[in-house]
Amino acid sequence: MDAVFSALADPTRREILRRLTDGRSRPTGLAAPFDASLQAISKHLRVLEAAGLVARKREGRTNHVELKTAGFGEAAKWLDMMERFWQRKLDALAERLEH
Amino acid sequence: MDAVFSALADPTRREILRRLTDGRSRPTGLAAPFDASLQAISKHLRVLEAAGLVARKREGRTNHVELKTAGFGEAAKWLDMMERFWQRKLDALAERLEH
DNA sequence: CAAATACGTAACCTACTGGTTACATATCTA
DNA sequence: TAGATATGTAACCAGTAGGTTACGTATTTG
Numbered sequence: 001m002d003a004v005f006s007a008l009a010d011p012t013r014r015e016i017l018r019r020l021t022d023g024r025s026r027p028t029g030l031a032a033p034f035d036a037s038l039q040a041i042s043k044h045l046r047v048l049e050a051a052g053l054v055a056r057k058r059e060g061r062t063n064h065v066e067l068k069t070a071g072f073g074e075a076a077k078w079l080d081m082m083e084r085f086w087q088r089k090l091d092a093l094a095e096r097l098e099h
Numbered sequence: 100m101d102a103v104f105s106a107l108a109d110p111t112r113r114e115i116l117r118r119l120t121d122g123r124s125r126p127t128g129l130a131a132p133f134d135a136s137l138q139a140i141s142k143h144l145r146v147l148e149a150a151g152l153v154a155r156k157r158e159g160r161t162n163h164v165e166l167k168t169a170g171f172g173e174a175a176k177w178l179d180m181m182e183r184f185w186q187r188k189l190d191a192l193a194e195r196l197e198h
Numbered sequence: 199c200a201a202a203t204a205c206g207t208a209a210c211c212t213a214c215t216g217g218t219t220a221c222a223t224a225t226c227t228a
Numbered sequence: 229t230a231g232a233t234a235t236g237t238a239a240c241c242a243g244t245a246g247g248t249t250a251c252g253t254a255t256t257t258g
Contacts, residue, residue, distance in 0.1 A: 006108035009101055010216085014177070021184040028234065040217055042236060047215095061225040061234050069185050076178045078113070083175060085120040086168050109246085127204065139247055141206065146245090160204050160255040203256070208249105215244075226233075 004075045007051035012036065013044050017053060017067065024066040103174045106150035111135065112143050116152060116166065123165035 007013055016030055031041040045065060048054040052071030057064045106112055115129055130140040144164060147153040151170030156163045 001113075002108055002110055005104050008174075008177075009105035009108055011101055012216090014100075017181065021181070026234080027236095036216090037218070038235070039219085039237090043216070046236095058224095058235090061223095063235065067181075067184070072178065072181055072185075076182060078107075079171065079175045079178060082116065082120070082166075082171055085166070086171075105245095111246095125204085126206095135246095136248070137205075138207090138249085142246070145206095157205090157254095160253095162205065199258105201256100201258080203254100205252105205254085207252075209251100211246105211248085213245085213247105216242095218239100218241085220237105220239085222237075223235085224233100225235105227231085228229100 001074050001078065003047075003051040004053065004071045007047050007053055007071075008075070010044070010047075012041075013048055016041070016044060016048065020054065020065065020067045024064050026062055026064060030065065100173050100177065102146075102150040103152065103170045106146050106152055106170075107174070109143070109146075111140075112147055115140070115143060115147065119153065119164065119166045123163050125161055125163060129164065 008017075012034060015034075019025065019030065019033075027038060027041055027045060030045075031038045034041065036044075045054060045056065049056060052068055054065050055068045057066075107116075111133060114133075118124065118129065118132075126137060126140055126144060129144075130137045133140065135143075144153060144155065148155060151167055153164050154167045156165075
């Protein structure tokens with residue numbers, strides 16, 4: 001889970017993920033809109049891959065990157081736990097306001 | 100948002116947050132179950148505070164730490180965006196399976 | 199008031215991050 | 229097959245993170 005949140009902590013990586021929701025892409029294509037070099041993007045992709053957020057599939061000399069759902073699950077579940085806490089707090093507040 | 104995900108990337112900080120769902124606590128109390136020193140916890144709290152995840156209120160010589168909802172919202176919203184993407188994918192898959 | 203308590207801050211050290219440049223590798227293409 | 233293309237890996241570098249020790253400070257308490 002460290003790896004997931006840590007991966008999401010970088011704005012470039014979040015933007016990469018967001019752009020991947022429009023469909024799989026290649027490293028070159030992903031690097032284009034950023035000022036970053038292809039190598040920098042390659043490193044980011046390695047981080048994202050290690051966190052289980054993307055997968056790379058080599059086809060010939062090109063590479064295809066796509067989103068993976070595996071990594072997100074735990075992170076979302078953790079935040080859910082926190083949200084349930086707030087919900088309980090809000091419920092308790094509403095309860096008190098009624099009396 | 101960088102600050103939020105970055106703050107959540109550390110297991111000690113996540114554990115601090117989880118323990119705060121049982122109610123507000125003091126730095127000394129939070130440090131106890133960890134091997135970490137009070138100073139280390141103090142630094143973690145500063146990070147959590149900067150990310151808008153906790154608030155500290157000084158009362159006399161003691162301090163009270165409590166969860167804040169502010170920071171989590173954006174992070175949860177971002178993950179929601181990702182989840183909507185998966186949902187669309189799953190829907191599309193279901194659609195195709197029906198035909 | 200003096201000692202103890204509950205912190206916070208500063209300085210320092212090591213390890214990791216993100217970026218760059220340089221180089222290696224594999225595969226199309228002319 | 230030579231050259232261009234698409235990408236990965238290695239080495240290095242500055243900046244940041246998390247931990248520790250040392251010290252400062254505001255309250256209690258005896």
